[in-house]
Amino acid sequence: MFxxxxxxxxxxxxxxxxxxxxxxxxxxxxPRAAGSGMFVIAEGTVTVQPxxxxxxxxxxxxxxxxLALLTRDGTRTARVQAVTDVRCLTLDRTTLQQAFEExxxxxxxxxxxxxxxxSAQILS
Numbered sequence: 001m002f003x004x005x006x007x008x009x010x011x012x013x014x015x016x017x018x019x020x021x022x023x024x025x026x027x028x029x030x031p032r033a034a035g036s037g038m039f040v041i042a043e044g045t046v047t048v049q050p051x052x053x054x055x056x057x058x059x060x061x062x063x064x065x066x067l068a069l070l071t072r073d074g075t076r077t078a079r080v081q082a083v084t085d086v087r088c089l090t091l092d093r094t095t096l097q098q099a100f101e102e103x104x105x106x107x108x109x110x111x112x113x114x115x116x117x118x119s120a121q122i123l124s
Contacts, residue, residue, distance in 0.1 A: 002106075002109070004109065009099075009103050013091070013099055016095045016099075017091050017095075018090045019087065019089055019090075020039075020090055022044075022082040024086075026081070026082045026086075027079065027081045027082075028064070028065075028080045028081065028086070029065055029080040031050075031078055032075055034074055034075065034076070035067075035074045035075065035076045036074075036093060037069070037093065037096075038064065038066040038069055038090070038091050038096065039064050039088040039089070039090055040089040040090075040091070041059060041061065042087045042088060043086065044082060044083070044085050045059045045086070046059075046064060046082055046083060046086055047080070047083050048078050049080075049081070050077060050078040051077070064078075064080045066110055070110070070114060074093070
């Protein structure tokens, strides 16, 4: 998702992110909860359990929680739980919106990723 972005922009974005860790078994996101940020998995594995869909495991480089930042009501759509100890970088809604304005390629990449994930859920 971040591959086509220039280095100065990425450095600035990274500076805006916070690091957080979760022990194995901890729930990062609950469905229907208000979403205030997204997580980029830096280390470890999480399970994503959308409603009525088989769970998916995601690892380093994956993004979770972004759908709530792309909708008006900001509601979480899936349960995300740490399978192993997990280290994530977080980005809040306001910073993400500012990043979209500065670099529209990020918005396009995030939307493509979200649509691909939703499409895979629908087709499975």
